[in-house]
Amino acid sequence: MFQTSGSNVLIIRNLKKKFGSKTVLDGVSFGVRRGETKVIIGPSGAGKSTLLRCINRLVEPDSGEIIFDGINVLSKDVDIKKIRARIGFVFQHFNLFKHLTALENVKIGPKVVKGLSDDEAEKLAVKSLRAVHLEEDAFEKYPAELSGGQQQRVAIARALAMEPDIILFDEPTSALDPQLAGEVLDVMRELAKKNVTMLVVTHEIGFALNAADEVLFFYNGKIWEQGKPRELLYSPQREETKAFLKRIADLSL
Amino acid sequence: MIGTMVSLDTAVRMLFEGAKITVVLSILSILLGLLIGLPIAIIETYGGKTLRYVAMVYEGTLRGIPLLAIYMVIFFSMPLITGIGLPAFWAAVLGLGLRSSAYQSQIFRSTIQAVGEGQVEAAYSLGMSKLEVLRYIVLPQALRMAVPAWMNEYVIVLKDTSVALAVGIVELTRQAQYLVSITGEPFHYYGLAAVFYLIMVLPLTYLAGILAKKYGIKGTGGVSNVRL
Amino acid sequence: MDYGFILLQLLKGLKVTLELTILGFIGGFVLGFLLAIARTYGRGLPKALAIAYIELIRGTPMLLQLYIIGFGLPLLIRQHFENFVMSPTLAAMLGIMLNSAAYQAEYMRGAFNSIESGQIEAALSLGMSKWQIIRHIIFPQAFRIMLPSWTNEMVYLLKYSSLAMLLAVPELMYMASVTASETFLYAQIYLIVAGIYLVFATLIIQVMRIVEVRIHIPGVTMIKR
Numbered sequence: 001m002f003q004t005s006g007s008n009v010l011i012i013r014n015l016k017k018k019f020g021s022k023t024v025l026d027g028v029s030f031g032v033r034r035g036e037t038k039v040i041i042g043p044s045g046a047g048k049s050t051l052l053r054c055i056n057r058l059v060e061p062d063s064g065e066i067i068f069d070g071i072n073v074l075s076k077d078v079d080i081k082k083i084r085a086r087i088g089f090v091f092q093h094f095n096l097f098k099h100l101t102a103l104e105n106v107k108i109g110p111k112v113v114k115g116l117s118d119d120e121a122e123k124l125a126v127k128s129l130r131a132v133h134l135e136e137d138a139f140e141k142y143p144a145e146l147s148g149g150q151q152q153r154v155a156i157a158r159a160l161a162m163e164p165d166i167i168l169f170d171e172p173t174s175a176l177d178p179q180l181a182g183e184v185l186d187v188m189r190e191l192a193k194k195n196v197t198m199l200v201v202t203h204e205i206g207f208a209l210n211a212a213d214e215v216l217f218f219y220n221g222k223i224w225e226q227g228k229p230r231e232l233l234y235s236p237q238r239e240e241t242k243a244f245l246k247r248i249a250d251l252s253l
Numbered sequence: 254m255i256g257t258m259v260s261l262d263t264a265v266r267m268l269f270e271g272a273k274i275t276v277v278l279s280i281l282s283i284l285l286g287l288l289i290g291l292p293i294a295i296i297e298t299y300g301g302k303t304l305r306y307v308a309m310v311y312e313g314t315l316r317g318i319p320l321l322a323i324y325m326v327i328f329f330s331m332p333l334i335t336g337i338g339l340p341a342f343w344a345a346v347l348g349l350g351l352r353s354s355a356y357q358s359q360i361f362r363s364t365i366q367a368v369g370e371g372q373v374e375a376a377y378s379l380g381m382s383k384l385e386v387l388r389y390i391v392l393p394q395a396l397r398m399a400v401p402a403w404m405n406e407y408v409i410v411l412k413d414t415s416v417a418l419a420v421g422i423v424e425l426t427r428q429a430q431y432l433v434s435i436t437g438e439p440f441h442y443y444g445l446a447a448v449f450y451l452i453m454v455l456p457l458t459y460l461a462g463i464l465a466k467k468y469g470i471k472g473t474g475g476v477s478n479v480r481l
Numbered sequence: 482m483d484y485g486f487i488l489l490q491l492l493k494g495l496k497v498t499l500e501l502t503i504l505g506f507i508g509g510f511v512l513g514f515l516l517a518i519a520r521t522y523g524r525g526l527p528k529a530l531a532i533a534y535i536e537l538i539r540g541t542p543m544l545l546q547l548y549i550i551g552f553g554l555p556l557l558i559r560q561h562f563e564n565f566v567m568s569p570t571l572a573a574m575l576g577i578m579l580n581s582a583a584y585q586a587e588y589m590r591g592a593f594n595s596i597e598s599g600q601i602e603a604a605l606s607l608g609m610s611k612w613q614i615i616r617h618i619i620f621p622q623a624f625r626i627m628l629p630s631w632t633n634e635m636v637y638l639l640k641y642s643s644l645a646m647l648l649a650v651p652e653l654m655y656m657a658s659v660t661a662s663e664t665f666l667y668a669q670i671y672l673i674v675a676g677i678y679l680v681f682a683t684l685i686i687q688v689m690r691i692v693e694v695r696i697h698i699p700g701v702t703m704i705k706r
Contacts, residue, residue, distance in 0.1 A: 144700025
C-alpha cells in the first residue's frame with residue numbers, strides 16, 4: 001500500500017477528448033511519481049472529471065497515451081479490469097453500494113475481484129476502515145444510515161483495500177458541507193503524509209497548500225501551469241491562473 | 254355459418270358500433286369512480302378512525318376481487334339482498350365504476366398527501382377553515398398532480414370494458430367475437446379489434462406520459478407503470 | 482343440497498386458478514426478463530421488437546389476448562399439424578404468461594434504471610466484470626426494488642385468471658357458474674367465490690409484506706406505512 005518514491009506510476013501524454021463539438025481535453029500531458037500527491041485545480045467544467053475517468057477508461061479518450069506502471073492502458077490487448085483493480089477511484093458522490101454495509105462495501109473488491117477469502121478480505125477491510133478512522137459502530141451500517149463524511153471515508157477505505165498503486169480523487173469533498181468535508185480532508189492529508197500516490201481534483205486550495213507535492217492548473221482542456229503549491233498559488237505566472245485564483249479568493253472571503 | 258364472408262366495410266362498421274359502447278361504458282364508469290373515489294380519498298386522509306377503517310375495507314375488498322366476480326355479485330347476489338335488479342348496461346357501469354373508485358381513491362389519497370404540509374399549515378395560519386383549505390389549497394394541486402395517473406386508470410377502465418361482455422354488453426370485443434364466430438377467422442377480426450383498442454389507448458398513454466412530466470408527483474414520475 | 486359437493490367443485494376450480502396464477506407469473510417472469518434486457522440493454526431489432534411487443538400487450542385488453550390465443554392459435558397450428566387440439570387451460574396459461582411478461586418487463590426496466598449509474602461506475606473502477614456487476618450489485622438491489630411490483634402482479638393475475646372462464650377453463654369462476662346453474666344458488670355461490678378471491682389476494686399481500694420487511698435494506702427499499 002505504501003510505495004517508495006521514485007519512478008512514474010502514471011504518465012499522460014497529449015490526451016484529447018471531444019464530446020460532440022465540445023473539446024474537453026486538448027492535449028493534456030503530465031506525470032505522477034510514486035509517493036507523490038498531485039493536485040489539479042481549475043474552474044468547474046467537465047474537463048477535470050473526464051481526465052480522471054480516462055485514466056481508468058471509464059471514458060475512452062480520442063487520442064493520446066496513458067502509461068500506468070509501464071503498461072499502455074489504452075491498448076486493445078490489455079485487460080482493463082486488472083488495471084482498474086490497481087487504480088483506486090474516489091467519486092464526488094461516493095457511489096457506495098447501497099445494499100451493502102460499510103464493511104461489506106470495503107470487502108467486496110478484494111473478495112470478488114482479487115479472489116481473497118472471506119477472512120482475509122474482512123481483515124483487510126477492517127484495517128482500511130480503521131485507517132480512515134471510521135467509528136466501529138458504523139461498520140455494520142448501510143450507506144443510507146451514514147453521514148456524507150462517513151460515506152466518503154468508506155469510499156476511500158474501499159479504494160485503499162485494493163492496495164492500489166495510485167488513488168484518483170474526483171472532487172471528493174464537493175458534495176459535503178464544510179464540517180464533514182474537514183473529516184475527509186484530514187484523512188486525505190494523512191494518506192499524503194504516508195506517501196500514498198494520489199491524484200486529486202479539488203477546489204480545496206487549503207489541501208493543495210498543505211498536502212500537495214505539486215499543483216496543476218487545468219483550464220480549457222489543457223494544463224496551463226504547474227509547480228510547487230506555494231509557488232503556483234502565491235506567485236502564479238499566467239494570467240489565467242491569476243484570474244482563477246482571484247475569483248476563488250473573492251469567494252472564500 | 255362458419256365461412257361466411259364479411260366485407261371489411263361491414264366489419265369495421267360493426268366493430269365501430271362496439272367501440273362506441275366501449276367508450277360510453279368507460280366514460281360513465283370512470284366518472285362514477287371519480288364521484289365515489291374522491292370523497293373516499295378525502296375520508297381516508299382526514300376522516301376519523303371508524304370512517305377511515307370502513308373506507309379501507311371498501312377499498313381493499315373492491316381491489317381484491319376480480320371484475321367478473323363483482324359483476325356476478327351485482328347481477329345475482331345484489332337483487333337477492335337488496336331487491337334491486339339492474340339492467341345489464343347499468344350493472345356493467347356500476348361494477349366497473351365501483352372497482353375504479355377503489356383505485357381512484359388510492360390515486361387521490363397519494364396526491365392529497367403529496368401537497369406539502371407546510372402549505373396546509375400556512376393556510377390554517379391565515380384563518381382558513383378545514384373545508385376552505387381543502388377547496389382552495391389542497392384539491393386544486395392534488396387534482397392537477399393526479400391527472401397522469403388518472404388517465405392511466407382510464408386506460409385500464411377502457412380495456413376492462415371487455416369484461417362486460419360476460420353480462421351481455423355488446424362492446425368491441427363481443428362484436429369481434431361475433432364476427433369471428435360467423436367467419437371462422439379469429440386473427441382477422443380479433444386483430445382488427447386490437448387495432449381499434451390501440452388507436453384508443455396509445456394516444457392516451459402517450460399523453461399521460463407527457464403530462465406526467467409536467468404535472469405528476471416529482472420523484473414518482475407521476476404515471477405508475479404498475480397495474481394496480 | 483350437498484354443500485360438500487359444491488365446495489369440492491369450487492376447490493377443484495381454485496386449484497386450476499392457482500395453477501394459472503403461479504405458472505402464469507413464473508412464465509411471465511422468464512419472458513419478461515428477456516424482454517427487459519432487450520429493452521434496456523439491447524439495440525436495433527431486438528430492442529424494437531421488445532418495445533413493439535410490450536406496447537401491443539399493454540394497449541389491448543387481456544380478454545382479447547386470451548381469445549386470440551384460445552381461438553386463433555390452435556387454428557394456426559392446425560394448418561400444419563392436422564389433428565392438433567389445444568386444451569383451453571393451456572391456451573389460457575399461455576395467454577396469461579404472454580400478458581404478464583409485458584408488464585413484468587416494464588417493472589424490471591424500472592428497477593434496472595433506478596440503480597444509479599454511479600454505483601456501476603464504482604464497481605467498474607474496482608475492476609469488476611460485467612457479469613460480476615450484475616450478480617453482486619444490480620441483482621440484489623433490483624430484486625428488492627421489484628418485490629412490491631411482484632406482489633401487485635400476482636394479485637392481478639389471481640383476479641384476471643377469472644377471465645379464463647370465458648374460454649371454458651375449469652377454474653374457480655367457471656366452477657362457480659356451473660355449480661350455480663345446477664343448484665340455482667347463484668347469489669350465495671358468487672358471494673362465496675368473491676370471498677375466496679379476497680382471502681387469497683389478502684394472503685398474497687400479507688406474505689409478501691413479511692418478505693419485504695425481512696429483506697428490507699434502508700436506502701434500497703422503502704417500508705410502507
